Amino acid sequence: xxxxxxxxxxxxxxxxxxxxxxxxxxxxxxxxxxxxxxxxxxxxxxxxxxxxxxxxxxxxxxxxxxxxxxxxxxxxxxxxxxxxxxxxxxxxxxxxxxxxxxxxxxxxxxxxxxxxxxxxxxxxxxxxxxxxxxxxxxxxxxxxxxxxxxxxxxxxxxxxxxxxxxxxxxxxxxxxxxxxxxxxxxxxxxxxxxxxxxxxxxxxxxxxxxxxxxxxxxxxxxxxxxxxxxxxxxxxxxxxxxxxxxxxxxxxxxxxxxxxxxxxxxxxxxxxxxxxxxxxxxxxxxxxxxxxxxxxxxxxxxxxxxxxxxxxxxxxxxxxxxxxxxxxxxxxxxxxxx
Amino acid sequence: xxxxxxxxxxxxxxxxxxxxxxxxxxxxxxxxxxxxxxxxxxxxxxxxxxxxxxxxxxxxxxxxxxxxxxxxxxxxxxxxxxxxxxxxxxxxxxxxxxxxxxxxxxxxxxxxxxxxxxxxxxxxxxxxxxxxxxxxxxxxxxxxxxxxxxxxxxxxxxxxxxxxxxxxxxxxxxxxxxxxxxxxxxxxxxxxxxxxxxxxxxxxxxxxxxxxxxxxxxxxxxxxxxxxxxxxxxxxxxxxxxxxxxxxxxxxxxxxxxxxxxxxxxxxxxxxxxxxxxxxxxxxxxxx
Numbered sequence: 001x002x003x004x005x006x007x008x009x010x011x012x013x014x015x016x017x018x019x020x021x022x023x024x025x026x027x028x029x030x031x032x033x034x035x036x037x038x039x040x041x042x043x044x045x046x047x048x049x050x051x052x053x054x055x056x057x058x059x060x061x062x063x064x065x066x067x068x069x070x071x072x073x074x075x076x077x078x079x080x081x082x083x084x085x086x087x088x089x090x091x092x093x094x095x096x097x098x099x100x101x102x103x104x105x106x107x108x109x110x111x112x113x114x115x116x117x118x119x120x121x122x123x124x125x126x127x128x129x130x131x132x133x134x135x136x137x138x139x140x141x142x143x144x145x146x147x148x149x150x151x152x153x154x155x156x157x158x159x160x161x162x163x164x165x166x167x168x169x170x171x172x173x174x175x176x177x178x179x180x181x182x183x184x185x186x187x188x189x190x191x192x193x194x195x196x197x198x199x200x201x202x203x204x205x206x207x208x209x210x211x212x213x214x215x216x217x218x219x220x221x222x223x224x225x226x227x228x229x230x231x232x233x234x235x236x237x238x239x240x241x242x243x244x245x246x247x248x249x250x251x252x253x254x255x256x257x258x259x260x261x262x263x264x265x266x267x268x269x270x271x272x273x274x275x276x277x278x279x280x281x282x283x284x285x286x287x288x289x290x291x292x293x294x295x296x297x298x299x300x301x302x303x304x305x306x307x308x309x310x311x312x313x314x315x316x317x318x319x320x321x322x323x324x325x326x327x328x329x330x331x332x333x334x335x336x337x338x
Numbered sequence: 339x340x341x342x343x344x345x346x347x348x349x350x351x352x353x354x355x356x357x358x359x360x361x362x363x364x365x366x367x368x369x370x371x372x373x374x375x376x377x378x379x380x381x382x383x384x385x386x387x388x389x390x391x392x393x394x395x396x397x398x399x400x401x402x403x404x405x406x407x408x409x410x411x412x413x414x415x416x417x418x419x420x421x422x423x424x425x426x427x428x429x430x431x432x433x434x435x436x437x438x439x440x441x442x443x444x445x446x447x448x449x450x451x452x453x454x455x456x457x458x459x460x461x462x463x464x465x466x467x468x469x470x471x472x473x474x475x476x477x478x479x480x481x482x483x484x485x486x487x488x489x490x491x492x493x494x495x496x497x498x499x500x501x502x503x504x505x506x507x508x509x510x511x512x513x514x515x516x517x518x519x520x521x522x523x524x525x526x527x528x529x530x531x532x533x534x535x536x537x538x539x540x541x542x543x544x545x546x547x548x549x550x551x552x553x554x555x556x557x558x559x560x561x562x563x564x565x566x567x568x569x570x571x572x573x574x575x576x577x578x579x580x581x582x583x584x585x586x587x588x589x590x591x592x593x594x595x596x597x598x599x600x601x602x603x604x605x606x607x608x609x610x611x612x613x614x615x616x617x618x619x620x621x622x623x624x625x626x
Contacts, residue, residue: 084426086371086433131608138369138567139612141429142559143604145371149556150601157594259552263437270430300445306438313427313434314420 008334015329023199039328044188051180058289063180063248065288066187067241071265072272072280073190074237079274080198081230082136082210087144089261090128091238092245093151095121097161099243100252104167110247113171114240121239126232133227136213148257155254166253173247183244187281190237194277206230263302264288267309273319282321340468341582341589347474349581350481351540355554356561356573357484358532363567365501365525366518367508369429372413372436373533374555378548379439380406380534381541385455395456403534410530414523422519436555444548455542473543480539484532485574501525560600564607566614575615579603 017025017032027033054062071088078085099117102108108116132143156164173179197203208216209223216223246252264287265280272283287308291301312319359373370376380402387398413435421427457473464470492498503511504521512518536554561580565572583599607614 084429086429128605131605131612134612135608138425138429139563139608141426142369142563143608145433146556146559146604147601149552150597153597154601157597159594259437263434266430267434300441303438303441303445306434306441309434310417310431310438313430314417317427 013331063183066183069284070241072268074234078234081206085144088265089148092242092261093257095239095242096246096256099246103170117243122232122236125235152257170250267305270312273321279321345582345585349578352577354536356558358529359558362529366522371433374551375436375439376533378551381537406534407527407531411527440548440551566616569616572616
């Protein structure tokens with residue numbers, strides 16, 4: 001085979017504003033401040049305005065997108081300490097059932113059920129999954145995949161908690177605006193807290209556990225306890241999404257443990273770029289409206305998510321967000337070789 | 339007596355579910371989450387060959403096993419090659435491929451009474467005073483024959499020895515000329531073919547539908563976790579524990595509590611012996 005020498009190569013230069021590190025910038029003008037502020041502020045402003053503009057069907061879609069976004073964020077939080085979950089539906093379903101049970105049997109209002117569901121869902125997930133934390137490798141993924149499916153079968157066969165009919169006529173949110181802004185607000189807050197926490201000391205320890213658990217142990221840090229905390233946080237965020245949807249639909253059934261709630265957050269994270277939190281958030285904002293637009297396809301949608309998942313894992317492992325970030329921060333031009 | 343017989347049958351069914359998954363994982367460290375999908379897919383292929391191409395039953399059964407082996411092989415070279423060595427990416431890819439297969443089958447309307455494979459032989463016998471049909475006896479026979487054949491295969495053929503070499507240490511295996519991609523893809527093909535074998539003998543006993551694919555995957559994972567991921571005696575012991583546990587629960591408690599058995603077994607094993615009952619091989623690597 002004849003060798004073909006490259007004529008051009010792509011030259012990448014960081015913009016002059018970056019100083020020393022990825023997070024340190026030397027700002028000299030308002031323009032540069034805007035350059036840094038806009039990508040952070042615009043999505044927030046857009047998310048705050050959108051509930052006013054979008055009403056009816058697409059307003060609902062925005063709420064779903066925020067809930068799936070929360071699940072994707074919770075997935076990314078676990079992944080950043082090396083726990084790779086295939087069953088976000090577990091967290092979602094636990095939260096949904098805690099809220100649903102309290103509301104159905106004890107007639108509590110959403111103001112009470114939501115906090116209890118968040119804490120209870122987090123605690124239950126941490127308890128259920130803590131035995132797996134002593135193993136690395138595929139065990140965590142295997143167990144998280146199995147648990148929601150087993151819970152679903154259990155509710156189906158034993159008829160506990162409403163069985164196949166589910167619990168219906170639960171207390172709704174006071175009005176639609178509360179629900180919408182609760183969804184959007186929680187999404188933004190969790191996104192910013194996670195992004196902050198992961199670069200603080202606490203998050204650094206979590207990331208170190210992912211990279212080299214033995215090294216962290218040798219620094220006299222109890223990694224099981226840290227992982228349990230991460231599980232609790234991720235479980236609580238997932239449980240919030242579940243509890244929210246329960247009151248939003250005023251219904252909870254065994255479909256909350258369905259595979260959709262596991263696959264979509266995973267696909268969103270893989271598409272958006274894991275490890276950044278902004279990536280999974282972006283991914284779910286792309287995927288959920290897309291899947292609503294493709295609602296006519298019915299069951300084929302899950303197959304489509306799987307296709308997106310495979311393509312983004314194999315062909316674009318860094319994710320959309322990293323790609324955009326790189327384009328934003330760097331000049332690129334072709335230069336002649338030699 | 340019925341407890342003994344039906345316990346044995348459901349244990350062997352579980353062992354057949356888990357055999358392919360565990361074999362592939364043991365050899366190449368690939369957790370094939372498309373296992374359940376391949377199981378149902380080979381049942382579907384057998385059904386199509388039988389009813390649409392109108393081949394004889396035994397031929398379509400054998401062909402479907404071979405085809406599902408090839409699908410496993412194709413998954414390796416088509417999808418997994420690019421992400422080989424990143425366990426979590428491998429897992430996502432196989433899982434997504436499996437779910438995609440199952441959902442596509444579901445979308446094509448692949449459920450209902452007309453989709454079932456015929457029994458090999460009609461009728462049954464009474465052992466003691468328990469009626470057992472021939473198909474269930476056939477499942478026991480297949481399980482036993484399969485274990486013997488697999489044992490002979492991995493101990494007395496060249497490929498089998500290469501498999502064991504890979505399982506013990508991939509780098510050393512490379513240095514004596516065992517090509518790891520080749521062996522990895524063959525192991526996935528063998529695992530998929532075993533899923534096909536399980537489908538062909540087990541599916542005639544009940545309905546065929548996509549949802550069973552998830553069930554098969556769950557039980558395969560449960561058996562693998564309880565027994566230790568890569569250990570062959572582990573699978574056998576674990577499937578007997580789970581199988582007898584389920585049958586005993588159904589008999590003495592109520593059939594609706596059967597699902598609890600794998601759940602309790604997994605959590606118990608993970609608390610007491612995290613690497614599974616027989617999983618000492620990789621205990622040091624996996625345990626933190």
